[in-house]
Structure formats: C-alpha cells, structure tokens
Amino acid sequence: MGCSSSLPDRGSGRLVGPNVENGGAADAKNLRVKLVLLGDSGVGKSCIVLRFVRGQFDPTSKVTVGASFLSQTIALQDSTTVKFEIWDTAGQERYAALAPLYYRGAAVAVIVYDITSPESFNKAQYWVKELQKHGTPDIVLALVGNKADLHEKREVSVQDGMGYAEKNGMFFIETSAKTADNINLLFEEIAKRLPRPALSSSSSIQNP
Amino acid sequence: MMPEERFNVRHAHKPRRDAYGFALRPQYVQTYQEYAHIYKEEEDERSDKWKNFLEHIEKSSQSCSLEKAHTEELPAEATEQKAYREELQAEPTEQKAEIVSESDEEGNDKSSLKSISEGSSERDPKKEAQLPKETGKSKVQTWSFIRSSLSSIENMMSIRVRKQKNMKDEHIVVDKDHLPSIEEVPSQDAFEDGQEEDIYLDASSGATSVSNRESDGLKASGEDEVVDGGVCNSVQADQTKEDVANGIHPEPLFPWNQELESLVHGGVPRDLRGEVWQAFVGVKARRVEKYYYDLLAEETDPGESMDNDNSCGAFRKWRKQIEKDIPRTFPGHPALDENGRNSLRRLLLAYARHNPSVGYCQAMNFFAGLLLLLMPEENAFWTLVGIMDDYFDGYYTEEMIESQVDQLVFEELVREKFPKLVNHLDYLGVQVGWIIGPWFLSIFVNMIPWESVIRVWDVLLFEGNRVMLFRTALALLELYGPAIVTTKDAGDAIVLFQSLVGSTFDSSQLVLTACMGFLAITETRLKELRDKHRPTVLEVVEERARAKKWKDSKGLSAKLYSFKHDPTITEEKSTTEEESANGDVSQSKSDSCNLDEMLKGLSLSSELDSLSDPQDQVDWLKVELCRVLEEKRSSVLRSEELETALMEIVRHDNRRELSAKVEQLEHEVAELHQALEDKTEQEAAMLKVLMLVEQEQKVTEEARISAEQEAITQKHALYVLQEKYDKAMSSLTEMEKRVKVAESMLEATLQYESGQAKALSPRSLPGSTQGNPTRKIPLLSFGLGWRDRMKRSNDSKSTNEQSDPPIPQEETTPTPQEKTSPTPQEKTGEEVQEHVEGGSDTQVFD
Numbered sequence A: 001m002g003c004s005s006s007l008p009d010r011g012s013g014r015l016v017g018p019n020v021e022n023g024g025a026a027d028a029k030n031l032r033v034k035l036v037l038l039g040d041s042g043v044g045k046s047c048i049v050l051r052f053v054r055g056q057f058d059p060t061s062k063v064t065v066g067a068s069f070l071s072q073t074i075a076l077q078d079s080t081t082v083k084f085e086i087w088d089t090a091g092q093e094r095y096a097a098l099a100p101l102y103y104r105g106a107a108v109a110v111i112v113y114d115i116t117s118p119e120s121f122n123k124a125q126y127w128v129k130e131l132q133k134h135g136t137p138d139i140v141l142a143l144v145g146n147k148a149d150l151h152e153k154r155e156v157s158v159q160d161g162m163g164y165a166e167k168n169g170m171f172f173i174e175t176s177a178k179t180a181d182n183i184n185l186l187f188e189e190i191a192k193r194l195p196r197p198a199l200s201s202s203s204s205i206q207n208p
Numbered sequence B: 001m002m003p004e005e006r007f008n009v010r011h012a013h014k015p016r017r018d019a020y021g022f023a024l025r026p027q028y029v030q031t032y033q034e035y036a037h038i039y040k041e042e043e044d045e046r047s048d049k050w051k052n053f054l055e056h057i058e059k060s061s062q063s064c065s066l067e068k069a070h071t072e073e074l075p076a077e078a079t080e081q082k083a084y085r086e087e088l089q090a091e092p093t094e095q096k097a098e099i100v101s102e103s104d105e106e107g108n109d110k111s112s113l114k115s116i117s118e119g120s121s122e123r124d125p126k127k128e129a130q131l132p133k134e135t136g137k138s139k140v141q142t143w144s145f146i147r148s149s150l151s152s153i154e155n156m157m158s159i160r161v162r163k164q165k166n167m168k169d170e171h172i173v174v175d176k177d178h179l180p181s182i183e184e185v186p187s188q189d190a191f192e193d194g195q196e197e198d199i200y201l202d203a204s205s206g207a208t209s210v211s212n213r214e215s216d217g218l219k220a221s222g223e224d225e226v227v228d229g230g231v232c233n234s235v236q237a238d239q240t241k242e243d244v245a246n247g248i249h250p251e252p253l254f255p256w257n258q259e260l261e262s263l264v265h266g267g268v269p270r271d272l273r274g275e276v277w278q279a280f281v282g283v284k285a286r287r288v289e290k291y292y293y294d295l296l297a298e299e300t301d302p303g304e305s306m307d308n309d310n311s312c313g314a315f316r317k318w319r320k321q322i323e324k325d326i327p328r329t330f331p332g333h334p335a336l337d338e339n340g341r342n343s344l345r346r347l348l349l350a351y352a353r354h355n356p357s358v359g360y361c362q363a364m365n366f367f368a369g370l371l372l373l374l375m376p377e378e379n380a381f382w383t384l385v386g387i388m389d390d391y392f393d394g395y396y397t398e399e400m401i402e403s404q405v406d407q408l409v410f411e412e413l414v415r416e417k418f419p420k421l422v423n424h425l426d427y428l429g430v431q432v433g434w435i436i437g438p439w440f441l442s443i444f445v446n447m448i449p450w451e452s453v454i455r456v457w458d459v460l461l462f463e464g465n466r467v468m469l470f471r472t473a474l475a476l477l478e479l480y481g482p483a484i485v486t487t488k489d490a491g492d493a494i495v496l497f498q499s500l501v502g503s504t505f506d507s508s509q510l511v512l513t514a515c516m517g518f519l520a521i522t523e524t525r526l527k528e529l530r531d532k533h534r535p536t537v538l539e540v541v542e543e544r545a546r547a548k549k550w551k552d553s554k555g556l557s558a559k560l561y562s563f564k565h566d567p568t569i570t571e572e573k574s575t576t577e578e579e580s581a582n583g584d585v586s587q588s589k590s591d592s593c594n595l596d597e598m599l600k601g602l603s604l605s606s607e608l609d610s611l612s613d614p615q616d617q618v619d620w621l622k623v624e625l626c627r628v629l630e631e632k633r634s635s636v637l638r639s640e641e642l643e644t645a646l647m648e649i650v651r652h653d654n655r656r657e658l659s660a661k662v663e664q665l666e667h668e669v670a671e672l673h674q675a676l677e678d679k680t681e682q683e684a685a686m687l688k689v690l691m692l693v694e695q696e697q698k699v700t701e702e703a704r705i706s707a708e709q710e711a712i713t714q715k716h717a718l719y720v721l722q723e724k725y726d727k728a729m730s731s732l733t734e735m736e737k738r739v740k741v742a743e744s745m746l747e748a749t750l751q752y753e754s755g756q757a758k759a760l761s762p763r764s765l766p767g768s769t770q771g772n773p774t775r776k777i778p779l780l781s782f783g784l785g786w787r788d789r790m791k792r793s794n795d796s797k798s799t800n801e802q803s804d805p806p807i808p809q810e811e812t813t814p815t816p817q818e819k820t821s822p823t824p825q826e827k828t829g830e831e832v833q834e835h836v837e838g839g840s841d842t843q844v845f846d
C-alpha cells in the first residue's frame, strides 16, 4: 500500500540529485551556478564581485587570502532566476596551487585581466589553458578586461582581448568595477549562456 | 597607553572601527558595542592577574641562581646596544608612554606606529644601516628590549627557539643538496667584513639566520651566560631542550608555566601584548644585531638592488606584489598612513630578503601590519621571522606544501569529530577545505572579529606551534555546525558559515572551547597526521612541476640561446621573455638564477680579498673574467645538451606516464562500470524483493479483509438468530397461555358434560365415555396432563381410537350438538359419516 507509492519517488529523487529542495518542479527555471573568478593579483576580481553583489566600489579593497565566497541571484527576461555562487580566489601566483580546489566542479569561470597590464593579460591566458585542461567539461568561460575606465592607460587593446576570446570560444567583455560599466551585463550574459537542464542534461549546473 | 585605546575613545559615539582601529562591518557594529563592555571588564581583570603573576615570578626567579644570569645580562645588553641607543631605556614602558603622549598632542589620527615610522623615514635607511650609531639621536625607537619583568618568560621561550634552530640546522645540512638554488643569492653580495658575510650566508637559508652563533653558544654554554640565561645548570638545560623538542614545557625549571598557560588562555593584557608576544616568539634569541638594517641597506642601495633585480627576477616580482598589497592592508587604518605604510614596506622587503624560499606571500602583509601596531619596527621584523620561519615553516613558500598538508589533516579531524556536519556538507557538495583554507592561511585575520583574532594569537604564539590553529577551527565548527546542518544548499551553507564566524565576538568562549574542548589535538598527533598526508600533496606538487617544466622548456632554450650570444643583456631579456611566454615563471626564473649564481659566485670574492695590490687585482680579475666567460660558454653548451636530453626524457616520461595513466583510467572506468552494474543488479533484486513483499502484503491484507467481512456477517447472523430465538420464545409463551386457556375451557366443558350425564341417565354413560376421548384428542398434543389421561382412557377403551385423527371442528360444537341431538345413536351416526369422509372404516364400530 504505502510501499508501492514510495517506489517511484525513490527513482526520481536519484535522477534529480541532492539539491532538489530549493528547485522543486521549477528546476529549469531556478538555476544554481558555481562560478569561479581567476586572474592576476590586483586586476580587480574582488571589486567586480563586490560591485555585482553589493553594488559598491571600494577603491581600497582588501587583499584576498585563499579565497572568499559571495552569492547573488539575478532574474532574467524569460522569468528564470540564476543564483550565482561565486568563489573569488587569491591572485598571487603561488595561490594557484590551491585554485583547483575552487574551480573543480565550477560551471563558469570568469578570467579577469587589467587592461592597463599586459602581464595580467598573459596570466589570463595561462588560466584559460589551465581550465581547458583541468576545468569542468563544458565549462562556460568568460574573459574580462577590467578597469576599462582607465582607458588613457590602456595597454591591452580590445582587439587583442576579443581575438583571444574568440579563438578560445569564450565570451568577452570589458568592464569597470569602479564605474559599474558592464558588470551586471557580464553576469547576465553568462546566465544566458548556461546550458539549461531542460534542454541538455549537463550536470555541471545542478551539481557542485 | 596603546593606540587602540584612543581609537576606542574617539569613536565611542559612532564606532566604525574597533578598539584596535580596524574597520567594523556595519552589520556587526551593534554586537560589537554590546561586547565592548565585556572586553573592558575582562581587560581589567587580566591586567591585575598578570601584574600579580609577573611580580611573583620575578621574585621567584631572583631566589634562583637566575639572579646572577639576569644581572650579567644587563651589562651585556648594554654593550650590545651601545651603538644603537644612546639613551638606553631602563624602563621601556616609560618610553612608550612618551610616544603615545606625543602622538596625542599631534592629533588623534597619529599612533605610536606613526611616530616610529616617522622617525625612521626621516633618515635614509641606507644611512641608517651604514651609520647605526646615529640612530640613537632620533628619539624614535626602532628597536626596544622588552621590560625586565617579562625576562623569565622570555628566557623560557628562548630555549625553545634555540632548540628549534639546532634541529633546523641539522635539517638544512642534510637538505643542502636539494636546496642549491635561491638560497645562496645574497651570498654574492660583497660584504666588507667577514663576520657579516657569515651571518648572511646563514640568513640566506631562511630559518638559520642566527644558528651558527647560537649553536656555538650552546656548545659552550658555560662560557656564555647570556645565551643560556635563565638556566640554572647546563645538564638541566639539556633536559629542558629535550622536553621542548617533545612538546613538553620545561616545568621543573619554570614551575609557573602552568599558571602562565592559564593566564594566556584568559588573554594577554593589551599594554603588555606586544612585549609578551615577542617573549613568546623568542625575539631576543633570534635577533642578530644590525641584521635588519643590513637587509634594508641592500634594498635601498641603488647599485646593489639593481644587481639583485637583474640576478633574480623573483625579487622584483615580490616587490611588485608588496606594492600592490600595501594599500590593501587594513585600508583606512589610522596607523597605516604613509609612514605606517613605509614601515610595512620595509618590513616585508626585509623579510623577503631574509628568507627567499618564502619571499613575499599574500597574508604576510596582514601579519606584518598587525605586529607593527603592537611593537617597534625591528621587533616586529624578528617576531615575523619567528612566526614565518618556525611556526609556519613551509606554509607560505612557493609550493605552499605544509598549508595543503594541514588542510588534509584538518579534513580528517573534522570527519572524525563532526561526522554529522561532514555528512551534511558532503550532501550539499561543500568541501571543508573551501571554508577553512582561508582561516588557516590568514591565521583568522579578517575572518573573525579582532578581539578574537588576537586572543587566538596569544595562545598560538605561546604554544609555539600550529595546534591552536586546528583547535580554534574545530571550536568554530563546534559552535556553528548545528546551524549549518539546517541549510538547504551549498551557497546558503557557506554564506551562513562566513557570517556566523565573522560574528564570533565572544572571544573568551572561543578560546575556551578551543583549548578545553580539543585536548586530544596535540602536536604529536598532528605530526603523525601530517606525515601521513604529506606524500599525497608532494605527489600533486611534483606532477604540476613536471608539467610546468615541460611547458617551460621552450622558453628555456630560447633564453639560453640569447644568453650565449649576448651575455650582458641576458638577465633582463630572459625575465621579460619568461613573463610574456606564460604566467608561470617562477620555476624557470629560479633556474636562471641558479645558473647565474653558479657562474658568477665561483669562489670569486674570497680570492679577491687575498690580493692586496690593485694592479694585481685587476689582472687577476681579467683572468678570472675570461675564465668565467669560458666557463659560462661551456656551461651554456652543456646545459643545452642537458636540456635536449631532458626534453627527450620528459617526452618519454610523459608518454609512458600517459599510457600508464590511460591504462589506469581505463581500469578505473571498467571498475566503475562494474560497480554500476552491480549496483543496478542489486537495485533490481531489491525491487523484486520489494514487489514480493508488497504482494504478500496485499494477499494478507485481502485475507484479513475477507475475514473481517465474515466476522461481520457472522455477527449479523448471530443477531438475526437471537431475534428469531426471542420471537420463538415469545410465541411459545403465547401458545402456552392459549393452551392454559383452552385447558381450563376444556375442563370446564368436561365438568359440565359429566354433570349433565349424571343428571340425564345412567345408560348414556357408555356413550359418553366413548365420545369423550374423541373430542379431547386434538388438545392432547399440547398438554401433558391430557396425554396421561388419554393414555388411561385408551388403555381402558379400544386401541383403534388412538389412531383416529382429531377433528378440531368438533371441539367447539360438542355442547350444542349434545344439546340438539341428545340420543347417542344419532351422534354415533354423525361420527361415522365423518369418519368415512376421512377414509377410515366405520364398520369397526358396528
């Protein structure tokens, strides 16, 4: 009696995975996405996250030690919501040894460089390669040239950034955490590029 | 007297910063204000306790032979310090007070740190190093000895320092072959005087800065009272060192150690903290005079620093990172104004030179900043050296091996201590390492409120190892684990965790939970676990290094090529090339450093010293130069050969490795497939069993239902029967009543009949006796009395009459018939007629 009704539940529960509670039936409408920010130290990763999550720009942000976590939910035009679970990592080279801990299982990686620093652009390319090799398969990669407000000090051209991104099948955008330019757009565009569970059975979105 | 108190007063009405001058997050302002009172009370209490304690141990140390060591110590210090301090402060407290009052006058934004750094920045640090005697002229203190009342503690901890150094010395000698490279960098810098060079050679290998001197001192402990100060005799001292090495405190010598420990758990008073920390870290035993200034001189001397930059790009990289990080270290802290930042910069650069195996690592900026708030610059330097080189040895190096090891160790401990929490985190897909990684790397700075950070540091520095790091992290999990278990998704769990941990204002509770709740976490236990997990980390690190080398080999060959053709611009070219080639340059950079070192440093300086005539020197140098160039060339060739060989090897290696990996992976995949099949089979079996069980259940259920129904029908039947029975019973009683009525009527009739017969004639008697039974027969079927009577009459009359069927109609008619037909013949005739109709023989009567 009670047994026969619990059987199908067991089966479906396993298919959907452990994080059904919040999504319920509207899973395809409410996405949860693990996103990791990578890039050289001082390019403005923490500032981008703080701008996106808290809407603030603190010119004297703190050095990130290890990594820090923030989350933010956005609503899209098609009435779906996307909850970004953002890991902001430390930029210094030696902390790269700890980065796999954070980018493993991430559905999105945002690789940031500073348009006034060619060195940071090189570092961004290193991260792209690293993620292509060791990141989640089907990971959505975004290349971000930050500090676009400092155009008079620009040393990496838009063409260079865009060209590299295109070659590697990445989404490209230039932002400024200081003026908030393109910050929200960056995350909205990422959200649009996510594989939907309804359309494809990619598990990278649902499962951490 | 410390700057923090002033911050407190200043912001009392609207605290955006806490008592230490650190920014408060707006959401915690309220809580902080609530706790500020508690902090104040606790502070008063511990001030008294410490005062009593220090008085007590000072007395007891004087009663020991310590007194002798102590008094000898002072003159020794004085001579040491003569060059530095013209106005030797007998009582450092006094001086500090001076600084504070000075800065108070200057304005509230100033702090002791400011005045310290102000003074040192007034002068060119180079000059300062070259002319250390002048430092005394400025009233600002860049170094100060801690107050004498703390010297007993200092002595106890110094033993620990020396023991560690001895151990490390051996360690490094053993390891020398594996660490040939970067360690020797500073040794090439020419020092005028041999003694200094000596120090540098030691210093370059990081932790061993003072070791030669110190270990010499230990060997000749009888001669050098200062070094062994506080130890009553050398035999005992050896014992103590043994104990310290085993993690046991030297209790026989310092009977108050236990008391000190409990005081430390309760927190160090604010105005003592800077000095107590130095005592714990053993700054006095670590300090080498002038060392800090020499490091600074190296940094600011343009010729030398250029040389350094070129010879090793790593240093340039650290400097760049330090520059990026200085404005992002406690931004807005009143003490970290321009002078404070200069101080911070000098400290970090000096450390990077002191220990190139660490150089500069993000997080150190926070440690250095914290220390600078509590003590003069050089004291902060030596405290930082102690923390980085001993407490956190191997933590912040390029590979960060020990920090990764600790994370694995901690994860194991969490699994053991909090299985429920770990289960939940596993379920949510949250890794423990994500959360505690930053705690460990920052030693809780910026993770928990400042009062708590500092209380944890009190214990950590006292204990001399990282045990407190683990205990505190476990305590935080214990405090907040139950809340975390209620979360429903990974993001919520981490956010909740962060915010709870960030609001741990109850620092006493935290420290107490940490120190009392996790006594099983000891250094010995941690060491075991570290040894267990280290191979895993090393494997990964080696894997990465191999991959890196493979990637770098291209860049390396290009570098070597240019090296060969244009030796003068090599260094610069190679570094820029590396940087543009890929982001991961450290490996190849240090390679180039090594090569450089080997070529340049080949016993050049020592031989040069032995030649006195300048012309001779020039000639010798020329010859030497040619030789070096030659050697360089051949080395380049050799290295190219080696490189190609290496590349071959790597390629082979790689192939073999790859195929092995592929095999392994295939194997794994097969295993997983197998496992999956097994699982599905099991599941199917389970399903079957479930179905069977279910069916059985169904059958049983049906049986039960039908049984129930039957029971109901039976009950119903029973009820019906009962009703029938009742009816039958009532009709029976009815019948009986009627029978009685009929009987009495009959009797009455009989009496009447007999009365009539008597009255009419005796001959009618037989007729009447004949007629009686026929009339009575139908009634007899119900009345027993009648049967008896009938029997009697049957016996007396003919047996034929018995079988005669009774005719009820006759019952009601006898009296009128008898009345209307008084003759018995007539009556018999009638009866015969009736009998014929009924089919019976009438002839019997005739």
Ligand SMILES: Nc1nc2c(ncn2[C@@H]2O[C@H](COP(=O)(O)OP(=O)(O)OP(=O)(O)O)[C@@H](O)[C@H]2O)c(=O)[nH]1
Pocket (backbone or CB within 6 Å): A039, A040, A041, A042, A043, A044, A045, A046, A047, A048, A058, A059, A060, A061, A062, A063, A064, A065, A089, A090, A091, A092, A146, A147, A148, A149, A150, A175, A176, A177, A178, A179, B328
């Ligand atoms: N002009 C300008 N400056 C920016 C911008 N974003 C960040 N910055 C500055 O760059 C500095 C570094 O930014 P962070 O966000 O701390 O850099 P990060 O990438 O997080 O660095 P790490 O934590 O060391 O990895 C900040 O102090 C800001 O002043 C921007 O869009 N425009």
Ligand SMILES: [Mg+2]
Pocket (backbone or CB within 6 Å): A045, A046, A047, A062, A063, A064, A088, A089, A090, A091
């Ligand atoms: Mg950051």
